[in-house]
Amino acid sequence: MTAPLLVIDHVSKRFPLKATLGDKLTARLSGRRAGGAVHAVTDVSLTVAQGEVVGIVGESGCGKSTLGRIVSGIYAPTEGSVLLDGQPVASGREEHVNKLTTRVQMIHQDPFASLNPRMKVGETISEGPRTHGLVPASEVRAKTRALLDQVGLEGAYADRFPHQFSGGQRQRIAIARALAMQPDLLVLDEAVASLDVSIQAQVLNLFLDLRRDLGLTALFISHDLSVVRHVCDRVAIMYLGRVVELAPADELYAKPEHP
């Protein structure tokens, strides 16, 4: 057995609630501290093996995105740790966050919001590799075209702007941009949720092709169990910030223990 690529170890995240004037007054009168906290993620432990795709499913507000952001290093956990290849990632300290941006790439629900409307698609895709010096300047153009081809888009699209594409095409561009960083791990947060069902299927098929060709490792977050079923090896069900169930995708789909 090799060690898992990603280890989420007893991770919790609480967001402090901003105390209102009334809260402060009550706190002062009662002698207690003002303000509570939202328990977004509570004591989650999960591993992802190299080449494995693990789904995270649960109703809105159960903490999926927060967990995804912790794994991506956007948030530091309140408790616990996240290890990628044995290295702590989501410590919230700047030097780790910088390194992490190249190793974990996140793909969001709304590709229109995550793509810069004033940047040509080719520039958007090559921006990360250029700033991090992953690709020599002379090869940037060819590499960008190859990435577009890999996600099923024409190389000539590099010179167009995001508004010239459909939702499904924009999500392909977002995937190309993530792959351009040669990440060890992808975090897809509701990556197909904003797309029509037929387009969802196309983007999911693309993901399956890429998974087969590149051996991707991913956390696949969705509120829709039928979406994760086809792309995930294992699925974790989250409820109120906790993982309440973890099973192989088919097994879980056949007899889920939680509503």
Ligand SMILES: Nc1ncnc2c1ncn2[C@@H]1O[C@H](COP(=O)(O)OP(=O)(O)O)[C@@H](O)[C@H]1O
């Ligand atoms: N930055 C934040 N500040 C305060 N509360 C937050 C923040 N992000 C998320 N939350 C809260 O944490 C809980 C989990 O949210 P989230 O992780 O976005 O859930 P999901 O992605 O499953 O819909 C929710 O109650 C949400 O309101």
Ligand SMILES: [Mg+2]
């Ligand atoms: Mg979310």
